[in-house]
Amino acid sequence: MSAITVDNVTKSYGRTLALEELSFEVREGEVFGFLGPNGAGKSTTINILLDFIRPTNGQVSVLGMDAQANSREIRSRTGVLPEGVEAYDRLTARQHLEFAIDSKGTDDDPADLLERVGLADAIDTKAGGYSKGMAQRLMLAMALVGDPDLLILDEPSTGLDPNGAREMREIVREENARGATVFFSSHSMEQVEAVCDRVGILREGEMVAVDSVSGLRDSISGGTTLEIVVDRIDDDALGAVRSLPDVTDATADRDELPTLTVQVEGSKTAVLGELEDRGIDVQDFSTWEASLEDVFQSYTTDAGTEVQAR
Ligand SMILES: Nc1ncnc2c1ncn2[C@@H]1O[C@H](COP(=O)(O)OP(=O)(O)OP(=O)(O)O)[C@@H](O)[C@H]1O
Numbered sequence: 001m002s003a004i005t006v007d008n009v010t011k012s013y014g015r016t017l018a019l020e021e022l023s024f025e026v027r028e029g030e031v032f033g034f035l036g037p038n039g040a041g042k043s044t045t046i047n048i049l050l051d052f053i054r055p056t057n058g059q060v061s062v063l064g065m066d067a068q069a070n071s072r073e074i075r076s077r078t079g080v081l082p083e084g085v086e087a088y089d090r091l092t093a094r095q096h097l098e099f100a101i102d103s104k105g106t107d108d109d110p111a112d113l114l115e116r117v118g119l120a121d122a123i124d125t126k127a128g129g130y131s132k133g134m135a136q137r138l139m140l141a142m143a144l145v146g147d148p149d150l151l152i153l154d155e156p157s158t159g160l161d162p163n164g165a166r167e168m169r170e171i172v173r174e175e176n177a178r179g180a181t182v183f184f185s186s187h188s189m190e191q192v193e194a195v196c197d198r199v200g201i202l203r204e205g206e207m208v209a210v211d212s213v214s215g216l217r218d219s220i221s222g223g224t225t226l227e228i229v230v231d232r233i234d235d236d237a238l239g240a241v242r243s244l245p246d247v248t249d250a251t252a253d254r255d256e257l258p259t260l261t262v263q264v265e266g267s268k269t270a271v272l273g274e275l276e277d278r279g280i281d282v283q284d285f286s287t288w289e290a291s292l293e294d295v296f297q298s299y300t301t302d303a304g305t306e307v308q309a310r
Pocket residue numbers: 013016017018036037038039040041042043044045083187
């Protein structure tokens with residue numbers, strides 16, 4: 001069974017089309033990273049899953065139930081870390097958790113949950129004095145109440161330093177090992193790489209790719225960028241490099257230090273060999289693999305397909 005099925009969902013806010021015929025599936029037991037730049041429609045999708053807003057068109061089911069007809073039951077079995085939600089300044093961490101435990105009717109121990117998120121020391125401190133990271137940890141503890149079948153985390157690393165972000169990923173892994181399906185949104189590929197089985201990339205309300213991180217990496221063109229400093233470059237040589245079988249693109253910068261930038265999908269020696277055969281002296285060269293952020297950029301911007309060397 002799938003944990004989440006979004007089928008042909010469109011959502012418009014007046015003239016703004018936030019989601020356009022969006023369809024995707026999250027399998028039971030997987031960690032699914034929901035990626036997209038600001039404004040892509042991630043929060044809108046999450047709000048529809050939880051029936052906080054209604055789609056203009058389309059069907060959504062969560063944990064095998066209709067998202068609109070069964071929203072109470074869905075919410076009772078789902079732990080949510082919403083984006084930008086604030087803690088109540090005058091309540092302590094313990095009081096926040098007692099509230100969440102009461103609402104879900106479970107018998108969790110606030111101290112245990114706070115221990116898990118690294119906030120045990122602040123259990124009786126009012127949230128008004130918390131840093132952003134502490135507040136985020138508290139919200140995560142609240143999401144864990146009742147061992148939910150599904151965790152929906154909207155930008156969970158907001159406000160966390162690198163240690164906090166790593167601990168967050170560990171909790172995601174633990175929850176997944178316990179059997180929970182995890183759906184989490186982010187605008188950073190780096191954040192999701194270590195924990196996600198699959199990633200869906202949303203752009204302007206449409207899903208432009210769904211795959212494993214390595215599958216996405218393999219799918220973009222220009223696997224390696226080769227930057228070659230030469231003594232001179234001419235159009236014939238540039239044309240010859242471009243027509244090599246493994247080369248997907250090549251550009252020349254003829255400034256003081258003439259430089260060729262070449263996208264290669266296979267061996268780079270053919271490129272160097274071609275230049276040398278033409279009597280062009282290779283003075284220096286360096287290579288870059290596409291980074292995860294390049295992959296993300298290639299799916300979410302028009303600069304797209306050309307992965308830039310950095
Ligand atoms: N209540 C609203 N009224 C009007 N437009 C809205 C509303 N909520 C969202 N939008 C618009 O819908 C689009 C999608 O927004 P959404 O907040 O879902 O994106 P997001 O991917 O979550 O972005 P972010 O990463 O910045 O949180 C944007 O163009 C946004 O301006």
